[in-house]
Amino acid sequence: MSSSVIITGANGSLxxxxxAHLLSSKPELALILTVRNAxxxxxxxxxxxxxxxKFPKAQVSIHEVDLASLASVHQFANHVIEGIRSGTYSAxxxxxxxxxxxxxxxxxxxxxxxxxxxxxFQVNLIAHAALVLRLLGSFHPDGGRVLMFTxxxxxxxxxxxxKIPPAIPRDLNELVKSQPLDDRAGDGFHRYxxxxxxxxxxxxxxxxxxxxxxxxxxxxx
Numbered sequence: 011m012s013s014s015v016i017i018t019g020a021n022g023s024l025x026x027x028x029x030a031h032l033l034s035s036k037p038e039l040a041l042i043l044t045v046r047n048a049x050x051x052x053x054x055x056x057x058x059x060x061x062x063x064k065f066p067k068a069q070v071s072i073h074e075v076d077l078a079s080l081a082s083v084h085q086f087a088n089h090v091i092e093g094i095r096s097g098t099y100s101a102x103x104x105x106x107x108x109x110x111x112x113x114x115x116x117x118x119x120x121x122x123x124x125x126x127x128x129x130x131f132q133v134n135l136i137a138h139a140a141l142v143l144r145l146l147g148s149f150h151p152d153g154g155r156v157l158m159f160t161x162x163x164x165x166x167x168x169x170x171x172x173k174i175p176p177a178i179p180r181d182l183n184e185l186v187k188s189q190p191l192d193d194r195a196g197d198g199f200h201r202y203x204x205x206x207x208x209x210x211x212x213x214x215x216x217x218x219x220x221x222x223x224x225x226x227x228x229x230x231x
Contacts, residue, residue: 012100013150014040014069016090018077018138019109021045021054024159026061028106033065040069040100042090044109048074071099077109077137078123087144094148103154105145107138110159112202114171114195121201127186130198134205136186139212156216163199164207171195176203178211 015032019025020043032039045055055072062070073089076082093099111133113121121129127136142156162168166175173196179185185204191197 012038012040013103013152013154014042014100015104015106016042016044016102016145017106017108018044018075018141019046019107020072021052021058022108022110025106025108026057028108029058030061030064033062033068033070037065037067041071042099042102043070043072044075044086045072046074046076046109048072077133078111078125078129080125080132080137080140083137083140084144087141090145091148101148101150102145103150103152104157105142105154106157107142108159109138110134112198114198121190121198122187128188128201130201131186131188131205131208134202135209135212138209142216156213158209158213160206160209163203164210169199169203171199172203174200176200176207178204178207 017025017028020029020041025043029041029043032041043058045052045058048055050056050059058072062068073086075086090099090102094101111130113130123129123132125132138158163172164176166172166177173193174191185208188197188201191200
């Protein structure tokens with residue numbers, strides 16, 4: 011039975027070589043790719059299309075999804091689920107969440123999404139969590155894998171950009187609706203680091219949930 015791989019942020023520096031590797035080593039896979047701007051005006055998307063063009067027989071679809079909008083995320087999830095039901099898409103055996111956001115210069119207003127959440131936290135975790143949870147029931151019958159990406163930013167003292175050590179606050183609302191600090195760079199990186207720390211915690215929690223639900227072949231990493 012054929013299968014697919016879903017990749018968010020598919021035109022990013024981490025995803026581009028991933029797309030090229032999958033197309034060259036797993037040509038039987040269908041790739042369902044998301045980008046924030048799917049037009050030719052976006053230089054990163056141009057590079058993605060150039061990468062895909064090297065594989066004329068590739069089964070690839072590119073979708074414009076704004077992870078800073080939960081409505082956009084759910085619209086994409088609905089599209090994929092319906093596509094799997096209709097046979098347009100093969101069931102995924104992996105969701106690779108490479109898209110991310112950080113802002114070291116913006117003012118507080120520019121860092122809040124239309125959903126009312128901190129943009130960095132929503133793009134890095136909330137949107138991906140929403141997408142993965144929507145798609146769990148549509149995975150390939152043989153199971154699959156969810157890949158979430160973090161960095162050394164989650165580890166206090168590891169990253170040179172760190173000015174404020176990452177930590178999960180007692181009031182979890184502070185993660186999604188953080189208060190601005192005067193040091194925009196320090197504040198921006200702190201929010202980014204906290205999102206990466208939360209990704210690790212959420213992934214462990216998802217894994218425990220899947221194990222309790224007796225779904226051993228769906229493994230977050």
